[in-house]
Amino acid sequence: MSERLFIFDTTLRDGEQVPGCQLNTVEKIQVAKQLESLGVDVIEAGFPISSPGDFNSVIEISKAVTWPTICALTRAVQKDIDVAVDSLKYAKRKRIHTGIGTSDSHIKYKFNSNREEIIERAVAAVKYARKYVDDVEFYAEDAGRTDNEYLARVVEAVVKAGATVVNIPDTTGYCLPQEYYEKIKYLKEHVDGIDNAIISTHCHNDLGMATANTLNGVLAGARQVEVTINGIGERAGNTSLEEIAMILKCHKYLNIDTNINTTKIYPVSRLVSSLMNMPVQPNKAVVGRNAFAHSSGIHQDGVLKNVKTYEIMDPKDVGLDENSIVLTARSGRAALKYRLSVLGVNVDDEDKVDNIYQAFLRLADQKKEVTDDDILMLAGADRTASHSIKLDYLQVTTGKGVRSVASIGLDISNQKFEAAATGNGPVDAAIKALKKIIMKQMTLKEFTIQAISKGSDDVGKVHMQVEYDGSLYYGFGANTDIVTASVEAYIDCINKFRIRE
Ligand code: KIV
Ligand code: ZN
Numbered sequence: 094m095s096e097r098l099f100i101f102d103t104t105l106r107d108g109e110q111v112p113g114c115q116l117n118t119v120e121k122i123q124v125a126k127q128l129e130s131l132g133v134d135v136i137e138a139g140f141p142i143s144s145p146g147d148f149n150s151v152i153e154i155s156k157a158v159t160w161p162t163i164c165a166l167t168r169a170v171q172k173d174i175d176v177a178v179d180s181l182k183y184a185k186r187k188r189i190h191t192g193i194g195t196s197d198s199h200i201k202y203k204f205n206s207n208r209e210e211i212i213e214r215a216v217a218a219v220k221y222a223r224k225y226v227d228d229v230e231f232y233a234e235d236a237g238r239t240d241n242e243y244l245a246r247v248v249e250a251v252v253k254a255g256a257t258v259v260n261i262p263d264t265t266g267y268c269l270p271q272e273y274y275e276k277i278k279y280l281k282e283h284v285d286g287i288d289n290a291i292i293s294t295h296c297h298n299d300l301g302m303a304t305a306n307t308l309n310g311v312l313a314g315a316r317q318v319e320v321t322i323n324g325i326g327e328r329a330g331n332t333s334l335e336e337i338a339m340i341l342k343c344h345k346y347l348n349i350d351t352n353i354n355t356t357k358i359y360p361v362s363r364l365v366s367s368l369m370n371m372p373v374q375p376n377k378a379v380v381g382r383n384a385f386a387h388s389s390g391i392h393q394d395g396v397l398k399n400v401k402t403y404e405i406m407d408p409k410d411v412g413l414d415e416n417s418i419v420l421t422a423r424s425g426r427a428a429l430k431y432r433l434s435v436l437g438v439n440v441d442d443e444d445k446v447d448n449i450y451q452a453f454l455r456l457a458d459q460k461k462e463v464t465d466d467d468i469l470m471l472a473g474a475d476r477t478a479s480h481s482i483k484l485d486y487l488q489v490t491t492g493k494g495v496r497s498v499a500s501i502g503l504d505i506s507n508q509k510f511e512a513a514a515t516g517n518g519p520v521d522a523a524i525k526a527l528k529k530i531i532m533k534q535m536t537l538k539e540f541t542i543q544a545i546s547k548g549s550d551d552v553g554k555v556h557m558q559v560e561y562d563g564s565l566y567y568g569f570g571a572n573t574d575i576v577t578a579s580v581e582a583y584i585d586c587i588n589k590f591r592i593r594e
Pocket of ligand 1: 107232233234235260262263264265295297
């Protein structure tokens with residue numbers, strides 16, 4: 094009989110904390126529903142005290158989702174727990190995730206406290222949360238750098254106080270795989286009552302060891318893993334859900350099963366990448382564009398003779414179905430709608446479907462094949478519908494040995510504005526022209542053009558950071574014309590800082 098491993102997805106909490114990855118509530122619901130059909134056991138839906146947006150998202154996700162437990166994060170503080178309880182009122186299954194730092198540096202510098210007081214605060218938080226919900230998870234922040242003896246005392250105290258799950262985060266991604274294995278084993282062997290709770294892993298990837306550490310935690314006895322889609326998360330990210338799910342599928346002899354329907358992995362990965370404007374690195378395990386691409390002659394020859402020569406996973410097992418990816422100018426509205434639904438975007442409003450379809454036809458005229466990424470981008474494109482500043486037109490003259498010239502037209506709250514400028518390249522000229530209309534002290538801090546994947550007619554994606562009035566704003570633009578995509582990304586930033594004014 095195989096053992097069951099619970100999958101706790103924190104894409105919408107630890108993942109969404111990443112600057113530039115913020116989603117609105119509608120987008121979070123879209124992701125949550127896909128996580129449900131993927132088969133995750135727990136969705137960490139947010140940190141409700143942190144903002145009204147997070148509070149509202151936990152409410153709406155709780156209403157939208159049926160099977161997974163909905164979890165809300167708190168500090169070991171009564172007010173946080175009160176707000177979390179309130180946000181979970183519609184959840185069919187609910188969990189509070191409370192905790193405190195336990196490493197010496199957290200205790201001394203973050204809390205100016207001592208070990209005994211930290212145990213008291215941890216126990217008080219768990220007891221308080223248990224008054225409202227039956228399922229309380231405790232996290233010992235920076236457990237990776239907490240000495241095992243003290244960590245065991247904390248864990249024993251919180252389990253006695255009623256914690257149903259104990260989370261052992263390697264918050265800084267510091268642990269070596271063997272060290273993390275020993276940590277979990279130590280807790281299994283030294284904590285009285287540990288069998289009354291589930292041990293959970295929560296590993297960060299600062300040194301590229303998140304997946305190895307998580308797997309070792311499981312081998313040492315952890316029965317819940319905290320993961321994110323595409324491994325997104327603070328700094329170098331969290332453990333990737335898809336990597337853990339596929340490791341366990343490929344290594345069946347480990348006898349550890351999850352509830353994950355692995356054929357949904359690829360569509361969910363694309364959806365999260367597209368909504369969060371977070372490209373997946375091409376060589377990313379399981380979901381990267383090159384994960385199943387054999388380019389060397391020796392490999393191709395082997396794969397043609399027998400696919401098992403070089404492939405340990407069937408691409409279909411992760412939902413990669415080559416035949417279904419390509420849409421062309423001849424594809425109908427229904428095909429587009431179906432493809433969107435496979436990718437997790439259910440558009441019920443027929444006018445909206447029409448808008449997306451018209452944009453799809455325009456794009457299909459410009460390029461032969463419209464990919465999943467393209468149509469996800471088109472479906473998200475009407476996020477700009479509420480923008481008060483829109484790009485009306487852009488014309489650029491550029492070339493070798495001449496100074497670039499740009500003329501730009503903007504629509505600002507239904508009023509038309511025009512300007513022209515020269516610059517050191519087409520993007521520079523276009524942004525200088527834009528700045529003649531939007532006369533603000535703003536500075537471009539980061540400018541990333543996502544690699545063109547399929548050909549010279551592909552949609553180029555631009556991510557930008559612009560500093561204005563002491564804050565950084567993130568913008569995104571996508572277009573087959575990379576200069577237009579750049580200007581759209583800049584305008585996306587400006588629309589955001591206008592919202593805050
Ligand atoms: O990395 C971490 O320690 C966390 C906790 C808040 C669970 O994300
Ligand atoms: Zn974390």
